[in-house]
Amino acid sequence: MQRALQLAALATGHTSPNPLVGAVVLDAAGTLVGEGFHARAGEPHAEVVALRQAGERARGGTLVVTLEPCCHQGRTPPCSEAVIAAGVRRVVIAMTDPNPRVNGGGVAALRAAGVEVISAVCEAEARQLNAAFLHRQASGRPLGILKWAMGVDGRTALSNGASQWISGGEARRWVHELRSRCDAVIVGGGTVRADDPLLTSRGLRRPEPLRVVLSRSLKLPAQARLWDQDEARTLVAHGVGAPPQRRFRLDERGIERRLLAACTPRALLEALAERGCNQVLWECGPELAAAALRDGCVQRIAAVIAPRVMGGTPARTPLGELGFTGMDQVPSWLAEDPRRLGADLLWRLQAP
Template identity: 70%
Template sequence: MSSPWRPWMQRALQLAALGSGRTSPNPLVGCVVLDAAGQLVGEGFHQRAGTPHAEVHALRQAGQRARGGTAVVTLEPCCHHGRTPPCTEALLRAGVARVVVAMRDPDPRVAGQGLAQLREAGVEVVEEVCEAEARTLNRGFLHRVEQGRPLGLLKWAMSLDGRTALPNGSSQWISGPDARAWVHRLRAQCDAVIVGGGTVRADNPLLTSRGQRTPEPLRVVISRSLDLPQQAQLWDQTLAPTLVVHGYDAPAAARFRLDALGVERLVLERCEPLELLEALGQRGCNQALWECGPELAAAALQQGCVQQVAAVLAPKLLGGTPARTPLGDLGFVDVNQAVPWPTTRLQQLGDDCLLELSL
């Protein structure tokens, strides 16, 4: 049986999505407040970490009309002091009679305690309204809290015959302008965009959302040996920050060159995808986008660092036996070892086709 609160929760979820790409390490949260008669009197969403939460925005808008009313929130209200005061206290001060939530917050500092606090104060609590939608919206946040590392997205563009570049390395542009605009939107939803040294050498990428997100996602280059060009768009950090990840045996001269450019470096023992994502998780990254070459992409898949794949298929035939493909060797010796990924979306992007898969 459908909950009578579902339409309001769907509105709260729409509001929550407005903060996409801007709230990490926090989740996306939306809230609507109804008065005692069930009329909408306030709404809000969490806009950025360190700023007021969704409940606070909605309650401020509602004012005294919230007393005796209902707060519909996409995530369990927090009950701990962080950079902002607890939302449970704000709800209690506002005098709401009921709180409707989509899902509990898995953060150990909350984890049901926020709802318990509300119930103990006599507030009616309704749970699990549009829970599946809420979990999908905050999949990155949930993955980081539960696994200790960001959700991994792997994206590539390829020709109809499965090529990502010609034998001579030429790859711009396989996809059309609509697909490239989609990539900029995708980056805006992520906290980090990851490439390897080979991509920097071959493509000299910019890796920004082209202004669709402020601040821009962290641009990450993983290179054990720091075999990187002295000049690259990524070294100019006026648009977006760059982090270079390397091993302990990277040459001192290459380290000094990056330091002189003001590029942040991170030394990792193994300098592998899983180790990198664990480090990004500690920095509060909820979602990371792999835009790398075939060998790094294969390593990321093998180490469980990819939960979603997005492949743009362009209606072009590039040919060439040694031409580059999206993935390196995954170690399969039998076709049946390749497990099918469930398709979540098929979309037209101008002349190109987008196929999205998700574990």
Template identity: 40%
Template sequence: MDRLPVGHAFASDTEVMNYALSLARRGLGYVEPNPPVGAVLVDAERRLIADGWHTRYGEPHAEVHAISAAGDRATGAQLFVTLEPCCHFGKTPPCADAVIRAGIQQVHVGCLDPAPHVSGGGIQRLKEAGLTVSVGLCGSQAEALIAPFRKLMLTNRPWVHVKWAMTLDGRIATRTGHSKWISGEESRAEVHRLRGRMDAILTGAGTLRADDPQLTARPPGPRVPVRIIVDRDGSSLSLQHALVRTLDEAPVILCVRETPDDYHRVRLEEAGVEVLAFIGDSRSGQIHRLLEELGRRKQTHVLVEAGAGLMGTLFDAALVDEVHAFVAPKMIGGTDAMPPVGGLGLAEIPAAASLTNRTVRFFGEDVLISGHVKRG
């Protein structure tokens, strides 16, 4: 949604909060590991006074941007904020105090902050100061927006996105393994935008062997994601691969579950590749340990761009949080042509995973279906 001019009259409270949510989304990729937040100040007739969003990690929060843009006009205003104002000193002073000092009368909050040291505390502080506070306006959208932050905060693990491009008849490659290109240019540009707001991009040894991908965001986005190869023993990655040749653009991690050849490992490490070895783990154990490690590094968003092998491990172990499936109007057939997800799969349809917070968008001729995974 475009930025609205001061004085714009909103028709309802829901419309104001939807605008605040759209502002919050502008922070995606810039604010992590903080949550994206948007704030809007309106007068009694719901006319826009000022707005703001959390623009970058370590910088002022959304409420503070809106309040300072409003100046004296914040007195007596209503604040719509997608997430509960904080009540603690972090990188910046508590926003709840700034809201009180500004003379705001009424606060509409999208959802509570899941951080144990905040949850409910910001609301309480506002109520104690005599402000009228309501929680839950556009609550499910507000919750969905901070779901990755919530997951990292509560489980110390990143939010796992998976992306694939498939034909209308459900294949991600032909029977010979050829997959360039199933989706069109517009879709591929969207994938690069998605990559540019991730902390890590993950692929499997099969995709490395078939496609020799770079897995960089082109053009670059707000973040430079680390590129991670999941392999059995590391023998699939060589110094000649595009990932290694582009090490000056973004780091590379090789994740193995069997001891790699010493000479090979040293050569990769000397070239700048980090090797993470989870020796003796199963396929799913290897991914669990990798996600734990990425969580320890405060990574919020991981994107998997792999073939059916790695996707199968992820779905069988219920490790996927969000799907981005591009569907191209092409048909290639072939019993041996690969589907997006392999692994063991499910025995019964009622157990199927489905999508919530679904969106359907067109990119050229392709359709992108995205959503959060709801386990059956």
């Protein structure tokens, strides 16, 4: 199962809206004869790849897979049928599939065909690997990661707004890698106006993650790097009050727009879930970041802390108002061990 989990992780960032899945086939003597993983949506599932590699050697053997085999017709045929046809004697799974179209149905189909099924092997590791997929299935929204870089005094920009670059090259390369594991990168209109960001993984992922701008009024610059669709696609989500001429300007450029009845982080993530996004990255300013937290749209935080003292009473900080009036209201997030990125420190937190 550990090998199957390693295989599944190879496709991180590429399988949405599907989960990450890896599979290993052992013959009747316990020798590894096939392995595979689900590379991207629309391509063969991990079980099929591994069984094809094993061929007739799978008959009478064991299939080890990180997720319950599907039992419905999607872009590919049901994996449970392929497993039964291959003649394996035993299937070992890490966890059941929470998708309502599966959710135990694959296991039931296998057992009905006389296949022994052993479940919950390395389940905790499998659930961690597919935390984003599981979150979308449970909540109807992608898992949200909020990222910022700041000095040791908590400032994310100088008093005059200058913010490039707070962190060093190694930290910026880590951010590019983080983007490559996400389906969308989200900013607000203020970030577009102030920073003119590119928001790509710098080629670490193809296609690049969707770049998303959430802007209630569409008060956006006429020229911005996000409007160049050759590098990566951009979606602009806006409210009902956005002036028609601003909508038309985006339409003329061929930039996709999405009208939200409620221009909120929650409504945006629900729309992105409909597009099949499992995981998104918030790289926005303090007000939108605070709104995303208040809306329950952030499950993880990645704070890059640079050895800089920036100062300035009016200087920007990572978050706007969260509405707390006492420290007893402030939740304690679950912290991972800090990690060095060159001279900078990365501190990762998970929601309690």
